[in-house]
Amino acid sequence: MDKVFKALADETRRRLLDRLHEQNGQTLGELCERIDMTRQSVTQHLAVLEAANLVSVVRRGRERLHYLNPVPLHEIQERWIDKFERPRLSVLSAVKRRAEEAMTDKPTxxxxxxxxxxxxxxxxxxxxxxxxxxxxxxxxxxxxxxxxxxxxxxxxxxxxxxxxxxxxxxxxxxxxxxxxxxxxxxxxxxxxxxxxxxxxxxxxxxxxxxxxxxxxxxxxxxxxxxxxxxxxxxxxxxxxxxxxxxxxxxxxxxx
CATH class of the missing domain: 3.30.530.20 (START domain)
Structure with missing residues (x-):
């Protein structure tokens, strides 16, 4: 859980998660287009998110597609939120309402x-x-x-x-x-x-x-x-x- 909080503490990494929530299954190049940062720096941030299990990677041919993984957020919800109040926080609601994403030919x-x-x-x-x-x-x-x-x-x-x-x-x-x-x-x-x-x-x-x-x-x-x-x-x-x-x-x- 320490890795999750460390990953979420950085603004750039939160922005990357936001980008994946908007459109899941992006390549490194697609993520870099909207982040004013070098590919190497974005790669390092993605490695931190992947180590925290907040991002998962699926290979499709030569491409590496990045996906937002809600598992750690569910664990945070169960451990600290559900015990005290039932209403969802906006970030958790966003993860659960992934039905709002545009359909693509990538794994959904x-x-x-x-x-x-x-x-x-x-x-x-x-x-x-x-x-x-x-x-x-x-x-x-x-x-x-x-x-x-x-x-x-x-x-x-x-x-x-x-x-x-x-x-x-x-x-x-x-x-x-x-x-x-x-x-x-x-x-x-x-x-x-x-x-x-x-x-x-x-x-x-x-x-x-x-x-x-x-x-x-x-x-x-x-x-x-x-x-x-x-x-x-x-x-x-x-x-x-x-x-x-x-x-x-x-x-x-x-x-």
Whole structure:
């Protein structure tokens, strides 16, 4: 947490975060266009933000795209704000209302979290039907082979799937890529989005990066921006403590 406060204490770094909030997924060159500073200096500031986990980087070909990562801000909110008052501060509201961003052909939402676990356990938590039922409120059902169908099935015994898709890539335990869509849109690939889970060992913990792209509209972006932080917080709690959060995070007021 010290790294987060140190990063936020600098005006230039706050301006860089503002630029990413206005338009997420920018290259170094794009960020430098609106900052009166050399590329080397901007690179150094970005390194501080990345070390604090406030910025995450996704490679797209030869480009490095920078994304605002709300995880540390959520942790600050839970530790110091939610205990005393529920109204959101403007910066946290801005992070949560990323649905206001203009849609682009770049990955729309990137979320990074660190989990004290192993890559194999994180993979199983994402793909095992019984484990997903514990922390996600649905069962993720598939054989997880490339080309196979997968379903996000309700727990009420109805067998109804609220999300369906196909497995694009499956490399246990490091990378899983799936398409996502409503059952009624099957056969209309233009209505399906794409989710990538990248699982990387990071010293004695795991860095989990979720990239959700090809969203159809602002409504889907709003759902994604609020949904993934809640689901992944519950996953993190399950793997680190053996139990999900005491209340489903998506039912907490403000989510």
């Amino acid at each position: 939402f990137v979320y990074v979290t660190y989990i004290r676990s192993t890559p194999e356990k994180v993979w199983d938590a994402l793909t095992d039907a019984d484990l997903t039922a514990v922390y996600w409120g649905h069962r993720n059902v598939s054989d997880w082979r490339p080309g196979s169908r997968w379903e996000h099935v309700r727990l009420d015994g109805s067998g109804i799937a609220d999300v369906v898709g196909s497995v694009v890539e499956s490399e246990r335990p490091t990378r899983l890529v799936t398409t996502w869509g409503a059952p009624e849109n099957e056969g209309r690939e233009d209505r399906f989005s794409r989710v990538t889970f990248d699982i990387q060992p990071h010293e004695d913990i795991v860095r989990l990066t979720v990239t959700h792209e090809d969203l159809n509209d602002q409504g889907e972006l709003a759902d994604v921006s609020g949904g993934w932080p809640a689901v992944l917080s519950n996953l993190k709690s399950l793997l680190e403590t053996g139990s999900p959060l005491p209340q489903e995070p998506w039912l907490v007021p403000g989510h």
